[in-house]
């Protein structure tokens with residue numbers, strides 16, 4: 387290789403290193419950017435409300451639930467949900483007479499993180515789909531009639547009885563103008579939608595909290611956005627009205643299933 391050639395190569399080499407240093411300096415001076423962020427107009431990721439679907443297999447699994455096995459498993463639940471399925475704390479739901487499908491779905495949703503509730507998610511993790519069916523069978527059998535021994539906070543008189551007529555209208559007629567169907571057309575006794583729990587023996591404070599959570603999206607495990615779309619239409623006063631109404635034992639009919 388001639389001397390001139392070698393000199394030319396060295397010059398090219400120096401230029402390359404110079405260019406690289408310049409690029410590095412520019413890269414360091416550029417403001418930090420998050421290149422993994424989604425482009426502004428992209429769709430938000432799809433969120434599936436629940437992994438539960440009412441297939442024949444699922445319905446058969448729930449129907450096979452063994453109430454006696456459920457009774458044994460329920461010893462882990464009694465100190466919160468009550469010995470007889472009626473809780474002594476207004477914010478903790480009653481489980482006596484609970485609808486089997488609804489009960490089972492909630493356990494699955496807690497387990498899958500589809501319904502967020504710190505205490506229940508941790509508890510539900512320890513129970514299989516079959517355990518859930520057994521527990522559901524047990525709680526569905528517990529009577530909803532009062533017993534002098536139980537520590538229930540249900541029924542609890544309405545704090546504001548003037549709200550009873552607001553509640554009655556929503557429960558029986560809904561509000562066609564806002565697209566709210568009557569509560570009793572899904573929650574009974576007029577008809578039941580699969581997975582809709584009876585509300586007639588539930589604690590008012592618990593119901594009100596759930597309605598708030600549906601309306602602000604904190605609870606989003608309802609298939610087809612059924613409850614979120616209804617709760618969004620309700621005013622805070624209407625939520626209080628229907629919750630206190632059911633919580634006072636005024637709701638029509640207790641599920642006979």
Ligand code: HEC
Pocket residue numbers: 459460462463464465466467477478479489492493502503505506509521583
């Ligand atoms: C430490 C108290 C505690 C214990 C123990 C507990 N739960 Fe719960 N459970 C709660 C609370 C609080 C909620 C309401 C969660 C929320 O705010 O969404 C709840 C909700 C539920 C629901 C949903 C009810 C509905 O109407 O949607 C089911 C079903 C349930 N629990 C079943 C069980 C079972 C079965 C056990 C025992 C294996 C159990 N829980 C043990 C506190 C408890």
Ligand code: HEC
Pocket residue numbers: 479491556557566567568569570571572573579580581582583585588593594596597607608609612613616628
């Ligand atoms: C179109 C049917 C439908 C109508 C109408 C309806 N609901 Fe629901 N509701 C459901 C279903 C289904 C669920 C169970 C959601 C899930 O899968 O977690 C539910 C759940 C609820 C819950 C949670 C209960 C619990 O134990 O956690 C409350 C509270 C509730 N509904 C209140 C109401 C009120 C009040 C009305 C009337 C203003 C109403 N719903 C009307 C279908 C309906």
